[in-house]
Amino acid sequence: MTLIDPVLLKARLGDLAGRFDVDALDVCDSTNSELMRRAEAGAPSGTVVVADRQRAGRGRRGRSWLSSPESSLTFSLLWRFAGHPASLSGLSLAVGVGLVRAMESLGAQGLCLKWPNDVLLRTGQDFAKLAGILIELSSDRRGMQTIIGIGLNLSPPVGDLPQPAAGVSQAGLGPIDRHDVLAAILTHLAGVLDRFSVRGFAGLKDEWQRLHAWQDQAVQLFGEGEVTKAGRCLGVDDDGALLLETEIGLERIFSGDVSLRPAGTTIGEGCP
Incomplete structure (x- = not known):
């Protein structure tokens, strides 16, 4: 499978193409680490690093996140916010809302959210992890910078897994191009992050709770x-x-x- 082609992605982003600067790598240590280095060197908000393979992909609580071009989409997005770090409370939940919006726009069904940073697929009475979010914060003279790392399973992972996992191919979608998936995610994240920058998580709370896997349970x-x-x-x-x-x-x-x-x-x- 070939790398994400920024030219093909730009066509799918349409009017939003100018807000993102996408670089596709064959391999890196982790997209978050690579993007953090670029941010420290002055990369602008909207910079995206997508990698087919990660040597040291990271998940929440120090867990590893494995990726392969055939079965996953792994990328990180740099986004800058004005204000104090406290104003970014709930950001990982907001990103989860954006992910679900994106996948539903492509026709996915049965998606829900787990606090604080997972997207799940409902499978009967159970749930399986579909995507994970890892956000890392730092500050510089331009304000707060956030590295938003996302790992999405396109196909069900194989092997000995610590928890049930699923792919978007099980969510009612047929064969789908990774460019379409990434373009949909970036498009919906731009809307969510713009709203978050004005109203914080409060402006997205009701939507998150409608998607919450264990609301009132x-x-x-x-x-x-x-x-x-x-x-x-x-x-x-x-x-x-x-x-x-x-x-x-x-x-x-x-x-x-x-x-x-x-x-x-x-x-x-x-x-x-």
């Missing part, structure tokens, strides 16, 4: 291999914090170092 939070909290998940607040109704009242969960599963499951089984 009994859940357990796992951390460090054990249950840390249990209760009814009420979604998120305007800052993107998870709202959990427990025996002691309503609690706001800020830490990303948790794993959310329906009540009654144990580590290594059930939902992602």
